[in-house]
Amino acid sequence: MSEITYLEAIRQAMWDEMERDERVVLLGEDVGLYGGAFKVTAGFLEKFGSERIIDTPISEEGFTGVAIGAAFNGLRPIVEFQFIDFIANAFNMVTNFAAKSRYRWGAGVPIVMRGPTGGGVRAGPFHSQNPEMHFVHTPGIKVVVPATVADAFGLMKSAIRRRGKHIVLITYGAMLYTALEAAEVLAGESIELEVIDLRSLVPLDKECILEAVGRINKVILLHEDTRTGGMAGEIAAIIVEEAFDDLDGPIRRVTAPDTPVPSAASLEDAFIPQVEDVVSAARELFGY
C-alpha cells in the first residue's frame, strides 16, 4: 500500500463507508462544492450527489439537529465541523439532545461528529482549541482522538506505541509524536519511556493503563488540552484509586496551561507541551 496522509486516511474511510452504505450522508459547511475546509471531501459531491453531500448554512446547532433527526429516520450522518472549536455553537444540541436521547427515551443517535482539534497552525483562540473534555464529561457521547494515519482510518483499543521500563507515558492525539520524540531523547540518557496512545477517551481502556502501571510504576500523563479538569486528572484518579501500591513516584502531568490557545507562534509554542517539557518531567521522575 502506498503512503497516505492523515487527511487522506479520513477521506478514504468516509469514502469507503459512503460507497458501502447508502445511508451515510455528510453534512457541514463547505463540504460539497468547496470540498471541505481542508479538502477532505474534495470530489465527494461529484461522486455521491447533493442528496448525500449537504452544504449547510453556517449553523452548527441547526445542522447537528438535522443530523440527529436524519439518524432517527434511518440515515447515518457524518457531521463535519471545520474546526472542532465550532462544536461550541452546537453544544446544546450535542449535550442535551444527542447525548441524552437514548437514555431518556430509547432512541439512539447514530451520528459521527468529526473535526480537527488542537493548535500548531497559529490560528488562535477560535480555531485551535481542545474541547474534548466537555464531551468526555457528558455521558452518552463516545470520544475518540486518532493520532496516527491508520487510526484516522479505523480505531480499535489503546495501543502501546513504544516499549520501555522506567516510566510509562500515557497520551492521545497529536501529542503522541511529542512523546515519541521525547522517548528518543531520553533513550540517549538510558531512560526508557513506554508510550501508550489512548486513541479512545470514552470508552477508556483502563486495563491497558493499569497493566502498564503494574509493570512500570512511574507515570507521566501528557495532553495538549488545558490542565484543570483535563483527561490527565481523570486518569490519575483511576491510577491512585486502583493501583496506588504500584506507584513509585508522584504522577506527573504535562499539559497546556489553563488559557485559550494563543495565536502568536512564540505564545502558541509555549502553550503546547513540547518535547523538552516531557523530557524534563521524565528526568525528574526518573530520579525520584
Added chain:
Amino acid sequence: MRLGKRQLQELLYYMVLTRRLEEALARLHREQELTTPLALRTGLEAVSVGASFTPTPKDAIASSLPTVGTLLLRGVKPEEIVLQFLGKGTSPSQGRDGLGHFGDLSRGIVATTGHPATHVSVMAGMAFAYRAQKQERVALALIPEEAIATGDFHEGVNFAAVQKLPLIIVVVRYPSYGASSSVAQLYERAKAYGVASLSVDGSDLLQVVQVVETAMERARAEDGPTLIEAVLRSSRRYFGNESASPAPFSAGAHDIEDDEGSKDVDNDPAWRFEKFLLQQDWLSEADRSTLVARAEEAVSDALRTADSAPAAQVQDSEGALYASS
C-alpha cells in the same frame, strides 16, 4: 377533508380527555404525588389535538407545547402519560425523564428537550431523511411562542427553507404576550425566511385541522416548509406555564361543565368546540354525557394503574446510554 359526525365527536373526546388528564396531573402535583416541576399549557387543546389529527403516525411529530393532546392522538394511553409524569418504574422512560418528554419513534413521536426549539432542526432532519429515502411523509414541530426567539428556531427554519423540506412548524401565540418578538405577526418573519405562512385562530379546532391539512398538501407537493401561526383568543393560563409561575395551581381545575356559560366559553377551545357541535346538532346532550364519562373513566383508570405501579428502580443506567455494539 370533510369530517363526519363520528370524527367530530372523537375530536371533542380527545380535547376533553386532554383537559381531564391535565387537570388530574395538576391535582397530583398539588397533592405532591407528582414531584417534578409540572409544565402544562392547558387551554391549547385546539392546537395539540387539531394539529395532530391529520398527520398519520408515519408523519413524525415533536411538541414542546407541554400538552398531552398530541400524545393521546398518537395512541399513547393515558396511563402511560401519568406514569411518565410520575416517573414510575413502568413508565416509558423508566423514571429517567419525566414531564411530557415522551418519545417513541414507532408511534411517530420525537421527544423534545427542556429547550423549546431544539426539535425544530431535528424535525427538519427527519424531513430531510424522508425526502432522501423517497418517503412521502411530513414532519411536524409544535412550539410555543417563546421558542421563536431562540437561535434553534432560526437555524432549523432556515435549513428547512434552504432545502425546501416537508416540515410544518406550528407556533402557538398568546394575544397579549409580547416578550419574544418585536414583530407582531409571524408571517413577516416567515417572509424573511422565504417560508410560506398561514395564520389561524388557535382556539378553533376545525381551523387548525384545516390549515394543517393545507400545509401537509404543500409539503407533499414538495413546496417546502410551512410556518403556521396559531393565535389563541385568550391569554388565560389555566395552571400556569409551570408550577413555579404566578398563576397558581390552586386556581383549581377548570371543569368543563361547571364553567359552562362563563364569559370565556367562546375563547376556550374545548368549550367552544363543544358548543359548536351542540348548536349544529352534531352532538346531543346524551352524546356529550357519554363522551365526558368515557374520558373520566379513562383518566381514573390511568390514575389507578399509576398508583399501584412500582417506583423507578436503580439499575444499570450506563447500559441505557449506548447501544451494545
